[in-house]
Amino acid sequence: MTINDIFWRTKVAAWVHDPAEKALVLLRDPAGHEGGTVARLKEQLFPAGLPTEVQKFIEKADHWAAAADRPQFPREKDGGRFQPWAQVRFAETPELVHPLSGERITIKQGFTDLDPAHLKAVSADHFESLIVKPNGDIDWRATALAFWRFGPERPARDLNLLWYLLPADTRVPDHTIWAHLDLTSALAGAFAADPSLTxxxxxxxxxxxxxxxxxxxxxxxxxxxxxxxxxxxxxxxxxxxxxxxxxxxxxxxxxxxxxxxxxxxxxxxxxxxxxxxxxxxxxxxxxxxxxxxxxxxxxxxxxxxxxxxxxxxxxxxxxxxxxxxxxxxxxxxxxxxxxxxxxxxxxxxxxxxxxxxxFPEVYWAAVPWSLVKEQDRAVPDTTELAAAMAPFFPEEDNEKPGFLGSNTWQVLSGNIDLDGVSFYCPNPGVLYPALYDLLDRVAAATKSVRPFSxxxxxxxxxxxxxxxxxxxxxxxxxxxxxxxxxxxxxxxxxxxxxxxxxxxxxxxxxxxxxxxxxxxxxxxxxRAVDIGDVRRYVVSTHTMALATSLGQWLDDPTSLPPWLSAQLQGYQEQAALPRSLAAQLRDADEDANLLCRRLPILLDTLREAAKDEGDYEQIREVEQKIKEEVFGHRPEAYYGLIMMDGDKMGAWLSGSEEKFRLSFGETWHSQVKAKAFELARDNEALRQYLTTSRSPSPARHMAISGALNGFSLELARHVIEDLYRGKLLYSGGDDVLAMVSVDDLLPTMLLLRLVYSGIFPGGDDDTDAWREVLGQQKKRLDIGRGHVRHRKRLYRMMGKDATASTGAVIAHHTAPLAMVLRTLRQTEKRAKNEGGRDAFSVTLLKRSGSAVELTCPWFVNKEMESLTASPMGLLIRLRNAFAGPGLSRRAAYLIQDWAAQLPGEKAMTDPEQHESMLATSLAYQFRRQSKGEAAQMNNARLGKELARLARTSQGRTGRDNPAAFMTDFLAVAEFLAREGRLGSKEEQGGSR
Ligand SMILES: [Zn+2]
Missing domain, CATH: 3.30.70.2220 (CRISPR-Cas system, Cmr2 subunit, D1 domain, cysteine cluster)
Structure with missing residues (x-):
């Protein structure tokens, strides 16, 4: 057997040391969780039994992984059994705890109707089918890779949502069996490949x-x-x-x-x-x-x-x-x-x-686990680790650095004595937070020395x-x-x-x-798939601007004028369209395909080739003809760019701030938690343990990377490209860069923000919010408690405490991209700095050269307000009102003029009185510019809401007085309501 063979064999064995369905069969299966699936797979993989050394690597890895992710749990003195009160019958009371926010989801009907024998058969079949044997012999590496990649894919329909999130431990259901298997396999591999098992x-x-x-x-x-x-x-x-x-x-x-x-x-x-x-x-x-x-x-x-x-x-x-x-x-x-x-x-x-x-610049830093010395039946020796950490931490009077000086480590390394109950003795796995913290600091130091050639x-x-x-x-x-x-x-x-x-x-x-x-x-x-005659991946701002008009045209297509068909047929390249538009095209005729795929290319090519005023004049003529003969209105010329960024990602990973951490007790199954707190009434050490914050564990890091993976691979794309007319340009980790048509810009920003955390203020059953605010005919995703359900899968997101800031620029498709990108970055920074994070900011770059900047928090009161009442909800409703027949866009200009003459808030001694003055005046202006009684009442209410928001968001808008903020707010709403953007509406005049 080669070393390489032992390595991959060890990893495969690590993957089958615990059955995936452990949580569901635990306490229900007389064979115990190591019977059934595990026995059957081991028989298949290792008919002569596991080599002793491999067995040793896996046991050690399992212990370290378990200790790193759920450091201590009460067990009976000298015995292996857990206290009866600390046992959970998961199939009867299935509960998952969100690892970052502590939000809990329970699956009401439980899983008792799933027969353990059936489950085991399904799971064993599933893994057996993943064993790769190209010539009858097992390919160990391919098998390990297949287990890793496809193990978590649901093996049977009745296991739909849960399979992917099955917990590793039913008492601490805050991390999945997959995270545990991943980590055990990683550690076991490292033990197997390192001479000193480090x-x-x-x-x-x-x-x-x-x-x-x-x-x-x-x-x-x-x-x-x-x-x-x-x-x-x-x-x-x-x-x-x-x-x-x-x-x-x-x-x-x-x-x-x-x-x-x-x-x-x-x-x-x-x-x-x-x-x-x-x-x-x-x-x-x-x-x-x-x-x-x-x-x-x-x-x-x-x-x-x-x-x-x-x-x-x-x-x-x-x-x-x-x-x-x-x-x-x-x-x-x-x-x-x-x-x-x-x-x-x-x-x-x-x-x-x-x-x-x-190119590229490459930086790396590493920290070996050998800084921690494992000791038999005793707390690991951390002397070397402390010495390595010391230079990176500000000196505090004889305190040990970082994690080693923390309350958490004091508690974990001490002895908690509870009548007849002892706790695991910590092993080096528990020190993951200290090693990570050190690594983070070493890496930052490496990067500050930039290689320069x-x-x-x-x-x-x-x-x-x-x-x-x-x-x-x-x-x-x-x-x-x-x-x-x-x-x-x-x-x-x-x-x-x-x-x-x-x-x-x-x-x-x-x-x-x-x-x-x-x-x-x-x-x-x-090489992977037949992509027909696509020759180049062409994404253009112009396509995005036209997407609005093209989408409307597709709803009610007309035949193309022959001169245009002829011109379009002269182009080989195709524009990459938003997926929703491409889907609309699938059943459409040749004319539709020609128009949607080639018109952006035609107009872009003409513009690129234009040299003098004569050429530009010609382009204008073409555009005019297209307006008259194809769209019936001037095609949209603006597009939106979105840049979204998770707030405080570094702090989330390092858990450096108390508010990003949960206590040990908070991550336990409610049943166990309740009993533990009961016992803790008479036991100070236990009480302290339960309320101490957990430090970042590998599973926490995997939960974050898992949430970001689901967000960036599936959900962000689904929102941007399927639910709205947009094109994702980049989405890695917590960063998103996307192009969106202007009419979809605001709801896209909002839904991305909701999905990122898995929140929906007021509840996702609010069909009015889906329709009026998010512009969807019906509820499109299940969102709540830190999770999103989409296409038969339950995604764990970042949770309610994680926030994100979003910048957006609305620009004309001919605006120089470098300038637009610069503005976009500044706008995103504005959301973080002036908006104080968890905020959005919009810059409207008008073709005339003037710009409007609006910065506003995402929520004024996340727990209390509905989505409709949220600031973005209000912005979208205002836009809808301006676009509809009931409210004249003139209202926006009149109010802007009037607001400019108002005294700043400083002139008023009482902000509430100021708000009430603003509310009365805004309601009056809105009512006056409205047609019909219903519109008058509705719009007057919008005026009052805006006045309130202007006060409650003070300090997070980058404006020193409420009137200036209102002016920005109205300018953005009015601009996005202009003709051709949201369906048809007669030109009303008053546009400047
Ligand atoms: Zn260059």
């Missing part, structure tokens, strides 16, 4: 991120930048996955990421039929999820300590080698496109090689980044000023392949690689 935590990150993404001329560049970074990050993580398995990566969660599935199927030898139902295998369009950029630029892994340096160095080499290959391939394609014979000594090859030599570049620079030389076939051309470059590589490309370079554009190696990525990645996808 795991280490490894953190790696890649950069630069912001600059690389922001250097974009078009949204296709923007997408390419994000997607390339995500692809690069995967290239690094792939090394870890191949060497020690994807379960070793605690953050991000890789299960279900399409790129990872692609690798499992194409390179790891997992049987093809396992993947056949997955969307990336089925969707033969540019809406294929492989096009989604879904991985953050960093990861955290458990690896064998002795291999840390080698693994980190391999990651770095692998990522850079991948970049070199990709850049070289891009240069070759450019030469082909320019019809230039390939010659090895062309300067462009050496340029690209030199420019990308140190001098590059000598000459002549004019790349048109996109302005940093590096542009690629050339003759070095002396580099000195040519912009007007004189008629015979360059780029001049040729611009003529033959305008989508790769606009006239005059000259790009460096890195920017060229980015520019070609939308074409090159399409070919990668083609």
């Amino acid at each position: 795991p280490a935590l490894l953190a790696m990150s890649f950069g630069p991120v912001q600059d690389f993404i922001a250097q974009a001329r078009s949204t296709s560049d923007l997408w390419a930048g994000s997607h390339l970074l995500s692809r690069l990050a995967w290239e690094g993580m792939r090394v870890i996955c191949e060497e020690v398995g994807p379960d070793s990566i605690l953050f991000p969660q890789l299960r279900g990421v399409p790129l990872v599935d692609f690798w499992l199927q194409q390179e790891m030898g997992l049987p093809e039929e396992l993947f056949k139902k997955l969307e990336w295998r089925k969707r033969g369009t540019d809406a294929n999820p492989l096009f989604a950029a879904a991985l953050p630029n960093r990861f955290l892994a458990v690896v064998p300590a002795s291999q840390v340096r080698e693994l980190a160095e391999t990651v770095k080499e692998q990522v850079r080698a991948w970049v070199q290959d990709e850049a070289r391939a891009a240069v070759e394609e450019l030469l082909r496109a320019g019809n230039i014979p390939h010659q090895e000594d062309l300067p462009c090859f050496t340029q690209a090689k030199r420019q990308l030599k140190d 001098q590059i000598s570049e000459r002549g004019y620079r790349c048109s996109l980044c302005g940093e590096r030389e542009w690629l050339t076939t003759e070095r002396k051309q580099l000195d040519l000023p912009p007007g004189k470059r008629d015979d360059t590589l780029w001049a040729k490309i611009a003529k033959k392949k305008p989508s790769w370079a606009r006239e005059g554009e000259h790009l460096c190696g890195l920017c060229a690689m980015k520019r070609l990525w939308p074409s090159r990645f399409v070919e990668v996808v083609r």
